[in-house]
Amino acid sequence: MKHAVSYELLKTDNRTKARRGRVHTPHGTIETPVFMPVGTAATVKAMRPEQVKEMGAQIILSNTYHLYLRPGHEIVREAGGLHKFMNWDRAILTDSGGFQVFSLGALRKITEEGVEFRSHIDGSKHMLSPEKSMEIQNALGSDIMMAFDECAPYPADRDYVKNSLERTTRWLKRCKDYHKDIERQSLFGIMQGGMYKDLRYESAMQVVDLDLPGYAIGGLSVGEPKELMLDVLDDCVDYLPKEKARYLMGVGSPDYLFEGVERGVDMFDCVLPTRIARHGMAMTSYGRVNIKNAKYERDFETLDPECDCYTCRNYSKAYLRHLYKCDEMLSAMLLSNHNLHFLVNMMGNIRKAIEEDRFLEYKNEFYTKYGRF
Amino acid sequence: MKHAVSYELLKTDNRTKARRGRVHTPHGTIETPVFMPVGTAATVKAMRPEQVKEMGAQIILSNTYHLYLRPGHEIVREAGGLHKFMNWDRAILTDSGGFQVFSLGALRKITEEGVEFRSHIDGSKHMLSPEKSMEIQNALGSDIMMAFDECAPYPADRDYVKNSLERTTRWLKRCKDYHKDIERQSLFGIMQGGMYKDLRYESAMQVVDLDLPGYAIGGLSVGEPKELMLDVLDDCVDYLPKEKARYLMGVGSPDYLFEGVERGVDMFDCVLPTRIARHGMAMTSYGRVNIKNAKYERDFETLDPECDCYTCRNYSKAYLRHLYKCDEMLSAMLLSNHNLHFLVNMMGNIRKAIEEDRFLEYKNEFYTKYGRF
Ligand SMILES: [Zn+2]
Ligand SMILES: [Zn+2]
Numbered sequence: 108m109k110h111a112v113s114y115e116l117l118k119t120d121n122r123t124k125a126r127r128g129r130v131h132t133p134h135g136t137i138e139t140p141v142f143m144p145v146g147t148a149a150t151v152k153a154m155r156p157e158q159v160k161e162m163g164a165q166i167i168l169s170n171t172y173h174l175y176l177r178p179g180h181e182i183v184r185e186a187g188g189l190h191k192f193m194n195w196d197r198a199i200l201t202d203s204g205g206f207q208v209f210s211l212g213a214l215r216k217i218t219e220e221g222v223e224f225r226s227h228i229d230g231s232k233h234m235l236s237p238e239k240s241m242e243i244q245n246a247l248g249s250d251i252m253m254a255f256d257e258c259a260p261y262p263a264d265r266d267y268v269k270n271s272l273e274r275t276t277r278w279l280k281r282c283k284d285y286h287k288d289i290e291r292q293s294l295f296g297i298m299q300g301g302m303y304k305d306l307r308y309e310s311a312m313q314v315v316d317l318d319l320p321g322y323a324i325g326g327l328s329v330g331e332p333k334e335l336m337l338d339v340l341d342d343c344v345d346y347l348p349k350e351k352a353r354y355l356m357g358v359g360s361p362d363y364l365f366e367g368v369e370r371g372v373d374m375f376d377c378v379l380p381t382r383i384a385r386h387g388m389a390m391t392s393y394g395r396v397n398i399k400n401a402k403y404e405r406d407f408e409t410l411d412p413e414c415d416c417y418t419c420r421n422y423s424k425a426y427l428r429h430l431y432k433c434d435e436m437l438s439a440m441l442l443s444n445h446n447l448h449f450l451v452n453m454m455g456n457i458r459k460a461i462e463e464d465r466f467l468e469y470k471n472e473f474y475t476k477y478g479r480f
Numbered sequence: 481m482k483h484a485v486s487y488e489l490l491k492t493d494n495r496t497k498a499r500r501g502r503v504h505t506p507h508g509t510i511e512t513p514v515f516m517p518v519g520t521a522a523t524v525k526a527m528r529p530e531q532v533k534e535m536g537a538q539i540i541l542s543n544t545y546h547l548y549l550r551p552g553h554e555i556v557r558e559a560g561g562l563h564k565f566m567n568w569d570r571a572i573l574t575d576s577g578g579f580q581v582f583s584l585g586a587l588r589k590i591t592e593e594g595v596e597f598r599s600h601i602d603g604s605k606h607m608l609s610p611e612k613s614m615e616i617q618n619a620l621g622s623d624i625m626m627a628f629d630e631c632a633p634y635p636a637d638r639d640y641v642k643n644s645l646e647r648t649t650r651w652l653k654r655c656k657d658y659h660k661d662i663e664r665q666s667l668f669g670i671m672q673g674g675m676y677k678d679l680r681y682e683s684a685m686q687v688v689d690l691d692l693p694g695y696a697i698g699g700l701s702v703g704e705p706k707e708l709m710l711d712v713l714d715d716c717v718d719y720l721p722k723e724k725a726r727y728l729m730g731v732g733s734p735d736y737l738f739e740g741v742e743r744g745v746d747m748f749d750c751v752l753p754t755r756i757a758r759h760g761m762a763m764t765s766y767g768r769v770n771i772k773n774a775k776y777e778r779d780f781e782t783l784d785p786e787c788d789c790y791t792c793r794n795y796s797k798a799y800l801r802h803l804y805k806c807d808e809m810l811s812a813m814l815l816s817n818h819n820l821h822f823l824v825n826m827m828g829n830i831r832k833a834i835e836e837d838r839f840l841e842y843k844n845e846f847y848t849k850y851g852r853f
Binding site: 148149150152153154155173177178182185186187192193194404405407417421422423425426428429430432433435436437439440 | 521522523526546551555565790795796798799805808812813
């Protein structure tokens with residue numbers, strides 16, 4: 108039996124662990140490293156799907172927790188799956204819902220069976236478990252399904268993290284046992300272990316032992332200092348097999364993307380570009396732009412002189428500021444479009460740089476203009 | 481000197497006053513009768529401008545009052561005019577701001593000079609007069625500028641309406657005197673007179689006497705019964721010259737469009753299609769659809785089986801309902817697109833029906849499916 112998803116390594120950078128590859132899926136091939144726009148509720152906020160395609164996005168991420176509550180996974184199944192429901196024919200990755208239910212705090216109770224929780228919408232009671240998460244993701248029909256894991260907070264003591272990662276492994280086995288149609292959808296495992304490198308190693312050995320088509324690094328970027336995060340990440344990647352895709356969850360600011368790629372990560376996702384867009388913030392070649400700023404009132408130049416996105420081809424900063432001040436939807440539509448284009452385009456440049464063995468030069472060029480972090 | 485805007489009568493229906501014509505403007509020729517989408521703050525809400533073009537919209541309306549307050553007409557002038565500022569290269573009609581300032585109630589004071597008012601945004605004090613309205617509309621650079629008029633409420637006594645219409649005429653003369661570059665922009669006069677037919681006649685004679693490129697019928701659809709409105713409208717149109725464009729202000733439900741066309745009106749505008757879209761309501765060939773309704777939860781059919789708009793080609797009612805329930809922007813984006821397409825397409829069908837002398841048949845067909853009003 109052939110796995111739905113497979114990874115192909117094309118080239119490794121001559122000076123770093125950055126690598127150029129491909130993730131093959133039932134909905135097309137993804138050139139990596141790749142940034143995945145987030146479409147939480149079966150829509151990348153403020154975007155039509157073909158606009159997301161147009162800018163070169165190859166895969167999007169959608170959320171199991173949200174789709175389970177609304178509209179309900181059975182409805183998405185009846186609609187013919189998530190691709191058809193939301194009119195997106197490229198690849199989709201779904202998370203497991205674990206991160207969301209753990210974030211519910213007082214509204215949830217963890218047992219070995221899974222997590223009992225109350226909906227943030229209407230307070231209704233639900234249970235999410237490895238089997239339930241797989242059932243939902245099977246109904247959604249995503250190309251890549253994430254295992255139901257427990258993400259330890261930061262800081263957390265060693266015993267807590269050790270118990271948590273061991274439970275994550277037990278849950279991963281239950282996910283693998285439940286998921287049958289491996290030719291249609293692939294399950295990715297998630298490594299945990301907090302900031303303890305030996306626990307990261309332990310988690311990696313257990314997870315990799317299950318021989319899955321891809322692995323994610325979870326439990327990073329949860330509040331720890333950046334230097335610590337990068338140091339742990341560096342080791343985590345080394346514990347993962349070269350022939351499988353590596354996904355760093357929830358990371359999407361330009362600096363983390365560069366640092367992640369440099370350490371050998373293939374896939375990234377983050378709500379950042381669309382979320383800050385709705386607050387009038389843009390990522391540009393020369394750093395962040397806060398479109399609310401009074402200095403743009405009469406600025407008839409484009410948002411980013413080096414960007415050729417729809418927004419930058421057609422509108423001035425003065426117009427974008429006007430839209431934001433008037434609370435017009437077109438503001439979020441145009442800024443989301445630009446921010447997503449910016450990251451997708453940046454990842455394209457990173458891929459090209461790796462191909463040409465000038466990843467570090469491109470990184471340096473980028474930082475020089477964008478500003479250090 | 482040639483007027484910027486001119487009307488060309490192509491054909492009159494053989495049984496009604498419905499007429500097929502063209503309005504020539506510096507930004508293209510408009511086939512009439514026409515529905516004009518409203519872009520209050522220099523954006524048709526939740527739409528990219530080329531999507532508005534794509535569905536066949538030939539002209540949009542924008543609001544002087546709103547653009548004067550935000551971003552300010554001087555900024556639009558510096559941007560190169562409204563067309564360039566908002567990335568819309570087809571025709572634009574701007575209202576005079578009169579209707580908005582009169583609606584401010586306690587916040588405004590009317591004198592012969594004009595209307596003193598306080599901004600609904602920050603309470604700041606302003607004065608709008610015939611000259612000021614022209615100055616603003618000149619800065620915006622719209623193809624068609626509307627005269628600064630006083631719209632009498634309903635009901636209103638005869639003396640009030642008579643004084644009001646006479647002031648409207650005096651203000652129209654001041655507008656005409658102020659506006660110099662008649663080859664770049666055209667001024668349309670507005671007839672008032674409330675529900676008093678003799679006053680409507682008096683107003684028409686005064687306004688038509690100024691020999692402007694087009695005339696609007698104001699002061700209708702302000703709360704009076706539909707039968708009364710249609711009866712007055714019928715006479716109003718007869719008082720206007722055949723060789724000039726006729727515009728019925730603020731009317732946009734399908735029934736009023738049919739009734740207006742039947743009585744010889746060429747141009748219409750209304751916020752209705754985009755406003756109800758944001759509340760989850762769609763106009764379809766088979767009547768109104770409230771997408772919030774639970775019966776659409778598992779309805780995987782398209783919104784309107786007879787519509788070929790982007791929304792109906794790609795999405796199900798179940799998906800549209802899901803987006804609305806999740807408060808996703810794509811909901812307003814897709815429903816606005818459909819509703820505007822619906823009216824623009826209906827006006828195209830009306831034009832074709834007039835050409836083929838089957839306007840009444842088409843009207844009957846439409847009502848049979850859509851439902852009586
Ligand atoms: Zn851009
Ligand atoms: Zn449609």
